[in-house]
Amino acid sequence: MTIELSTETPITIAEVPLHIPKRHGRKVHYSTVYRWMTKGVRGRKLESLLIGGVRYTTLEALARFLKLTPQKTAALPESSDDLSSAIESALQDAGV
Numbered sequence: 001m002t003i004e005l006s007t008e009t010p011i012t013i014a015e016v017p018l019h020i021p022k023r024h025g026r027k028v029h030y031s032t033v034y035r036w037m038t039k040g041v042r043g044r045k046l047e048s049l050l051i052g053g054v055r056y057t058t059l060e061a062l063a064r065f066l067k068l069t070p071q072k073t074a075a076l077p078e079s080s081d082d083l084s085s086a087i088e089s090a091l092q093d094a095g096v
Helices: 032-037 057-066 079-094
Strands: 010-012 049-051 056-060
Touching: 010 057, 032 056, 057 079
Parallel strands: none
Antiparallel strands: 010 056, 049 056
């Protein structure tokens, strides 16, 4: 699936760790997010766009990358706090 900027909420690579739950009290490092975008994890890459020398992704692409399934969330949360909570609960359900 590709990013649709007209319908999705863009965020910079530096903002991504703010939307992912902390592990062991530490945020995900932005270099890890960059690696997810360029090399991927287990055959999946975090979708991104390079606009004016700045790499962007979207909250929705982040949710797709973290495999939030439509069965667990009927619609994507409206605020970034709700999305972070949904991501955290999905990770806990997955045992991560």
